[in-house]
Every structure is written in structure tokens, then in C-alpha cells.
Amino acid sequence: MTFNEIHRKVIKMLYTLPDGRKIDLARVESISKIKEYGQTGQIIEEQFIGFAIHLKNNETIEIKDKYHYSDWAEVKIRLSKLRDDIIAKWEKVQKK
Numbered sequence: 001m002t003f004n005e006i007h008r009k010v011i012k013m014l015y016t017l018p019d020g021r022k023i024d025l026a027r028v029e030s031i032s033k034i035k036e037y038g039q040t041g042q043i044i045e046e047q048f049i050g051f052a053i054h055l056k057n058n059e060t061i062e063i064k065d066k067y068h069y070s071d072w073a074e075v076k077i078r079l080s081k082l083r084d085d086i087i088a089k090w091e092k093v094q095k096k
Contacts, residue, residue, distance in 0.1 A: 013093045015086060023061060023086075025093040029054045031086060034079055037064055045069050049076060051083050 013025040030053075037048035049072065050064035063082065067075040 013089070015089055017063060018082065021061070023053060023055075025086075025090045027055045027057065028090050028093075029056045031083065031090065034076060034083060037062075047072070050079060053086070 014022045015025050016022050032052040032054070034049060034051045037050055039047055045068050046066055047069065048064045048066055050062055053061045053063065055061065063079070065075050065079055
């Protein structure tokens with residue numbers, strides 16, 4: 001491998017989401033706060049909550065979870081932990 005080939009090699013820091021999608025943390029531009037996304041359809045009691053990951057190529061990855069009005073706290077805690085983990089790993093990538 002030549003010097004130029006080594007330096008052209010792009011290092012990817014992949015993060016696997018719970019649904020199996022992979023994100024290259026080196027391409028993350030920003031991560032939104034957790035917010036409501038509204039109803040899942042016709043059933044008023046079922047809602048979506050989540051956050052978005054904005055990538056440097058203007059692509060957005062939305063992480064959403066469905067919840068019933070009585071279990072929103074559990075879902076928000078789970079999403080908060082996921083978001084915090086992604087942010088912690090993203091910050092490590094930025095420091096490199």
C-alpha cells in the first residue's frame with residue numbers, strides 16, 4: 001500500500017442503532033433534542049417520540065419510538081439513554 005492510498009483511506013466510526021441501521025459518527029453534524037412526532041395514525045392514544053441525527057451531507061436519520069400515553073416516561077428514558085450514548089461516542093470521534 002502506498003503512502004497516498006493510506007491517507008485516502010476513510011476511517012469510519014460506525015454506530016449500530018437498535019433497529020440495525022448503522023451510522024458513521026464521523027459524518028454526524030448534529031443531534032436534535034427528543035421531541036414529539038405526533039400520532040401513529042388513527043389511534044389517538046398512540047404517539048411517536050424521538051430525535052434526529054443530522055449528517056454532513058444534509059441527510060437526516062430519525063430515531064422514533066411508538067408509545068401509548070400511559071407509558072411515555074419509559075419510552076422517553078430509553079430514548080434518552082440511546083441519545084446520550086450516541087452523543088458520548090460522537091464526541092469521542094470529534095476529539096480524534
